[in-house]
Amino acid sequence: MSRIRLDDLHKKWLKDPKYRREYAALGEEFSLVAALIEARTRAGLTQQQVARRMKTTQAVIARLEGGGSKPSTRTLERYAQATGSRLRITLEA
Secondary structure, eight states, X not given: OOOOOHHHHHHHHTTSHHHHHHHHHTHHHHHHHHHXXXXXXXXXXXXXXXXXHHTSOHHHHHHHHHTOSOOOXXXXXXXXXXXXXXXXXXXOO
16 A cells, blocks of 8 residues: 655645635635744744743644634734744735
8 A cells, every 4th residue: 555645645636726726715824834833943942842931731832833723913922922033913915
């Protein structure tokens, strides 16, 4: 039995217009998740360490980084502080 790589499935599914539309609609969420993980990685911290700094649990950080929830501005501020980052929110035309 051969294994299929996730990247290969994604490339295949991108040929489907409905999948492509739905995937594009999630672009902003994906970019937020990527920014969170990048901030933590840049700080050299584990999810557990960020959680301790935020006085929460590792599971909460995993959900944030997994895109499973839409965090409040306050939560993003706390995450930024915990990772030594600065939160900047912009509105673009």
